[in-house]
Amino acid sequence: MSQEVPGLRVFKFGGASVKDAAAVFNLCRIVRQESTRGPLLIVVSAMGKTTNALERIYELGYRGEDYLVEKTALDSYHLLIGREVLAAVPAIRLQPFGPIDGILKYHFAAFAGHFHGKHKVEYDEGYDQIVSIGERLSAKIIQLALLTEFEGSEIVSLVAGTMLRTDDTWRESRVDWPETERLTRQAVAKALAAGAKIIVSEGFIGRTADGRTTTLGREGSDYSAAIFAYCLNAESVTIWKDVPGLLSADPKLFADAVLYPEVSYQETIEMAYYGASVIHPKTIRPLAERGIPLYVRSFLDPAAPGTLIHDCRHPPLAPAIIRKTGQGLISFASKDFAFISEENLEVIFGALAAARLKINLMQNSALSFSVVVDFDAARMRMLLARLAGQFRVQYNTDLSLFTIKNYDAASVEKLTAGRVLLLEQRTRSTFQFLVRE
Numbered sequence: 001m002s003q004e005v006p007g008l009r010v011f012k013f014g015g016a017s018v019k020d021a022a023a024v025f026n027l028c029r030i031v032r033q034e035s036t037r038g039p040l041l042i043v044v045s046a047m048g049k050t051t052n053a054l055e056r057i058y059e060l061g062y063r064g065e066d067y068l069v070e071k072t073a074l075d076s077y078h079l080l081i082g083r084e085v086l087a088a089v090p091a092i093r094l095q096p097f098g099p100i101d102g103i104l105k106y107h108f109a110a111f112a113g114h115f116h117g118k119h120k121v122e123y124d125e126g127y128d129q130i131v132s133i134g135e136r137l138s139a140k141i142i143q144l145a146l147l148t149e150f151e152g153s154e155i156v157s158l159v160a161g162t163m164l165r166t167d168d169t170w171r172e173s174r175v176d177w178p179e180t181e182r183l184t185r186q187a188v189a190k191a192l193a194a195g196a197k198i199i200v201s202e203g204f205i206g207r208t209a210d211g212r213t214t215t216l217g218r219e220g221s222d223y224s225a226a227i228f229a230y231c232l233n234a235e236s237v238t239i240w241k242d243v244p245g246l247l248s249a250d251p252k253l254f255a256d257a258v259l260y261p262e263v264s265y266q267e268t269i270e271m272a273y274y275g276a277s278v279i280h281p282k283t284i285r286p287l288a289e290r291g292i293p294l295y296v297r298s299f300l301d302p303a304a305p306g307t308l309i310h311d312c313r314h315p316p317l318a319p320a321i322i323r324k325t326g327q328g329l330i331s332f333a334s335k336d337f338a339f340i341s342e343e344n345l346e347v348i349f350g351a352l353a354a355a356r357l358k359i360n361l362m363q364n365s366a367l368s369f370s371v372v373v374d375f376d377a378a379r380m381r382m383l384l385a386r387l388a389g390q391f392r393v394q395y396n397t398d399l400s401l402f403t404i405k406n407y408d409a410a411s412v413e414k415l416t417a418g419r420v421l422l423l424e425q426r427t428r429s430t431f432q433f434l435v436r437e
C-alpha cells in the first residue's frame with residue numbers, strides 16, 4: 001500500500017457518549033488528553049436515541065403520514081446541543097463556519113427533498129438516506145465542539161461515504177475492502193500530511209460506487225471503527241461506553257456483574273454471537289485479522305483501564321450471562337405423525353433461510369423439530385405460507401433466551417431457580433434456556 005499511517009488510533013463514541021452538550025464536552029476532554037499520544041481518528045454515532053427517532057420519522061414519512069412533530073423535536077434537540085456547544089467555542093475559531101442553524105439546516109434539508117422529491121425509492125434504500133442523517137449531524141456538531149480544545153487546522157472532518165465503499169445491500173451493506181482500504185488510506189494520509197491531529201468521521205455510513213448512501217446495520221458504528229482501523233492498520237481501537245468495559249452481564253439486570261480485564265478475540269466473537277450487546281458482532285473479525293487490539297473503556301471514568309480484547313490465552317472467564325429478548329419458539333411436526341427426516345429438515349431449513357429467520361437454538365425430538373428465532377411477524381407469515389401445507393407448525397412469541405457461557409453449577413442454579421424452562425440445552429461450555437418472563 002502506498003500511504004502508511006503509523007501510530008494512529010481509532011476511537012469510537014456511541015450515542016450515549018454524545019447525548020447532550022455536557023457529554024460532548026466530556027468527549028472533547030478525553031480526546032484532548034489522549035491526543036498527546038498521537039493522531040486520532042474519531043468515529044461517532046448519532047446523538048442519544050436519534051436513530052430510533054429517525055426510524056419512526058422515516059416510517060411515518062414513507063406511509064405518507066405527518067412526521068412534523070417528531071422531526072421538530074429532533075431538530076430542536078440538535079439545535080439545542082449545537083448552540084450550547086458553539087457558545088463554548090472561541091469566536092475566532094468559528095469564523096469559517098457561520099451560524100449553527102445554517103449548518104444544521106443543510107443536513108435537515110434532506111428530509112423534505114426525500115419525501116417530496118420526484119424519485120421515490122424502495123423502502124430500504126430510502127431508509128439508509130434518511131436514517132444516516134443522525135450520524136452526519138452528530139459528526140458535524142462534534143467537529144465544531146472539538147474547537148473548544150483544538151485549533152481549526154488541527155481538526156479534519158472526513159465524510160465516511162468518501163472512504164467506506166459498500167455494495168447496495170441496503171440497511172446491511174457489505175464492504176468493498178480493497179476499495180475502502182485505498183480510499184481510507186489516501187484520505188487519512190492527506191489529512192495527516194496537512195497537520196491534522198484529530199480526524200472526525202461518521203460511524204454506520206457507507207456509500208456505493210455510484211454515490212448513494214448506505215448503512216451497515218443498527219449499532220454498526222463499532223463495525224465502522226473496525227473497518228477504518230483495519231484499512232489503516234491502526235495501532236488500536238477504543239470503544240468508549242457508559243459501562244466500565246466488557247462485563248459478565250448487563251449491570252442493569254445483574255448487580256453482581258464483573259469486569260473482564262482481558263479477553264481473547266475468539267471469546268468476544270462467541271459472546272457477540274450469543275447476543276451480548278456490548279460490541280457489534282462484525283467488529284472483531286477485521287481487527288483479529290490484522291492483530292489490532294480493541295479496548296472497551298468508560299467515558300464516565302476515562303482513567304480506568306477497561307477491557308483489552310486481543311490475541312491472547314486466558315484461564316476460563318467468570319460465567320457470562322447473555323439475554324436475548326423477542327424470541328419465538330417454532331415447532332414443526334409432520335402431519336402423519338412420522339419421524340422428522342433429513343428430507344423434512346432440508347425443507348424446513350430452506351424455508352427458514354428464505355424467510356430470513358435467524359436460528360438461535362434448535363432441538364429435535366421423536367416427532368417434532370423446534371427452533372428458537374429472533375421473532376418477526378412478517379417473516380413468520382412468510383414461513384407459514386411456505387410450510388403450513390406440509391407440516392403442523394406451532395409457535396410461541398415474546399420469549400427470552402438466556403445463555404450462560406462458561407457456566408458452573410452455581411450460575412445455573414441462581415439463574416434458573418423458580419423459572420419454568422420451556423427448552424434447555426447444554427454443551428461443555430454453554431448452558432442455554434428459554435423462558436417466558
Ligand code: ASP
Nearest residue numbers: 045046051218219220221
Ligand atoms: N446510530 C446507529 C444506531 O443506533 C449506529 C450506531 O449507533 O452504532 O443503530
Ligand code: MG
Nearest residue numbers: 015045046051
Ligand atoms: Mg446508536
